Amino acid sequence: MTTIDIAPAVGAGLLAPEVWSNRVFAADGVAGSVAHEIREPATGELLGTYLGVEAAQVRVAATAAAAAQEAWEHTPPEERAAVLRRAGALFEEHAEEIQAWVQRETGAIAPKAQLETHTAAQECYEASALPTAAMGDVLAAEEPRWSFARRRAAGVVSVISPFNFPLILSIRSVAPALALGNAVLLKPDPRTTVSGGVAIARVFEEAGLPAGLLSLLPGGADVGEAVVTAPEVRIVSFTGSTPAGRIVGELAARHLKRAHLELGGNNALVVLPGADVEQAASAGAFGSFMHQGQICMTTGRHIVHESLYDEYVAALARRADALVVGDPTGHVHMGPIIDERQRDRVLGIIGGAIDAGASVQAGGTHDGLFVRPTVLSRVAGDNPAWSEEIFGPVAPVRSYRTREEAIGLIRENPYGLSVSLLGDVAEAMRIADRIRSGKIHINEQTVMDEANAPFGGVGDSGTGSRFGGAQANIEAFTETQWLTMRPDIAPYPF
Structure with a gap:
């Protein structure tokens, strides 16, 4: 051999x-x-x-x-x-x-x-x-x-x-x-x-x-x-x-x-009213695109207050477009999807999302196993990019108006691994007490693990x-x- x-x-x-x-x-x-x-x-x-x-x-x-x-x-x-x-x-x-x-x-x-x-x-x-x-x-x-x-x-x-x-x-x-x-x-x-x-x-x-x-x-x-x-x-x-x-x-x-x-997980990142949009978009980009989104804690759902939605989508798309994708032994931000089968699944979900009415704000393309970081807006609740765990570099974004609506969007998914709440700490605490999740991170993104901290999820996670x-x-x-x-x-x- x-x-x-x-x-x-x-x-x-x-x-x-x-x-x-x-x-x-x-x-x-x-x-x-x-x-x-x-x-x-x-x-x-x-x-x-x-x-x-x-x-x-x-x-x-x-x-x-x-x-x-x-x-x-x-x-x-x-x-x-x-x-x-x-x-x-x-x-x-x-x-x-x-x-x-x-x-x-x-x-x-x-x-x-x-x-x-x-x-x-x-x-x-x-x-x-x-x-x-x-x-x-x-x-x-x-x-x-x-x-x-x-x-x-x-x-x-x-x-x-x-x-x-x-x-x-x-x-x-x-x-x-x-x-x-x-x-x-x-x-x-x-x-x-x-x-x-x-x-x-x-x-x-x-x-x-x-x-x-x-x-x-x-x-x-x-x-x-x-x-x-x-x-x-x-x-x-x-x-x-x-x-x-x-x-x-x-x-x-x-x-x-x-x-x-x-x-698995289909983890939510919530951008609260008054949050710093640029910092929130940076956190969201890391949460969705780190290791090509192939992490159980990946941010799979971006839930953004309506007052910040357009600005956030634009900032997230700029960050996605700026990421370099290529051979991970070089100077890049993202490498390949693990194999053809997983790549095809990711691309299939992106295609299905577009067919269901989503708009591509960044990415959506690939070269071999290298899939560009993708930002999707106008994503409905029944869109496969929103409802399914993608395990790829895809960031679907939806808006919300009230606290109750945000809580409902978090809860509507059967997974319960990681939730991120960005912005006002008092508002984040009120939401945190209303949701079931193995991990909740206030003013940090969803991908987090330390050797001395308990790790795991509830529900389908x-x-x-x-x-x-x-x-x-x-x-x-x-x-x-x-x-x-x-x-x-x-x-x-x-």
Whole structure:
């Protein structure tokens, strides 16, 4: 199998292709099957090949993970914490090399790739505090005994991650799950196997994680089903589209697994009366066009007070027209859509929006996988560009007159991930208390994530905030056990 060096940063380091292209990062006995190609969206170049696994191999990995997990759970907390700290340091040490893969594999510009490695390190550092965190409560007891509710590692956790932010959206579950004493089966999106899988496997290998605790299992839908249904798996952490999340949730429920589902979003950015239009348009452009709009938190709906509407649309269109789209390894603002299928979906929604009466104020065109940032005005509520999650660089704009109308426009969508309110803080607070959303940002745009903050959505956006911060991670990746203790054997009437 041949590979191509993808950047000067990649050579004989952590992710040298000869280290991983013919190797399966899993317990002994897990065999790779078909070699899959990794191609760069921006150029179509072959970046390398990896060995995918078949569904039958998942069971081998799950059995080995369960065997390794028990000893890991009882490893002294400081030793587990040390592995996580070393992993964080390795993400920093090899940041440039990993960023090169993120750029070429996902079509990301350099700042986005830098964000991924920075966040990966922070996730590990945050997780390193979990082994020594408080793990339970002392309960009141009617009987003469001590009564405790304590948190225990769940066992084996499956992590299924998407292509758009593959490193962040994998490590945010992998790191806390391992820190809390679990073993992990990681299935990244096949299109981003290196930046969403190999990079993590190599970092933890170098950090000294014991064998069998982290298995990288690249593959298709059959492998995804297998990492959910394997009997050893207790918890499934899935990040992806809402339709796929429904399938995972149903499958997990059928097999009595807990599933944490972080799904899609059609997020609203509200421009309040009196807001600074230029600043609001800058926030709106970032929210809609960052990473080509391929983010679950992307601003999908711009809701602007009628007094500012025309000015805002013009300012947003100017910013869209000024953005440079091209090869993300160059000096550009936006790279390519991940593949032809997703590009065609985005273009189909733009075309459907125009057919339904929307007006194109900027963009609407493409060159290969490079789609121009698009601003749409005169968008009705039933327009597909307004009602659907696009996952592309499209900014539909509607106006509103009253607070109640703005609240209604936010609420009319079934998603509930992120809402941005720009302008008067008092008015924003009044609206914030009336809406259901996993995240609300006042005077910031919708795309926001930090390692120590809880993350997740409601409604069609998922099953709530399950990632980020000690409390959310402990709840996500442990199970509660009731433990009682008394000085002597209790008397019983039998």
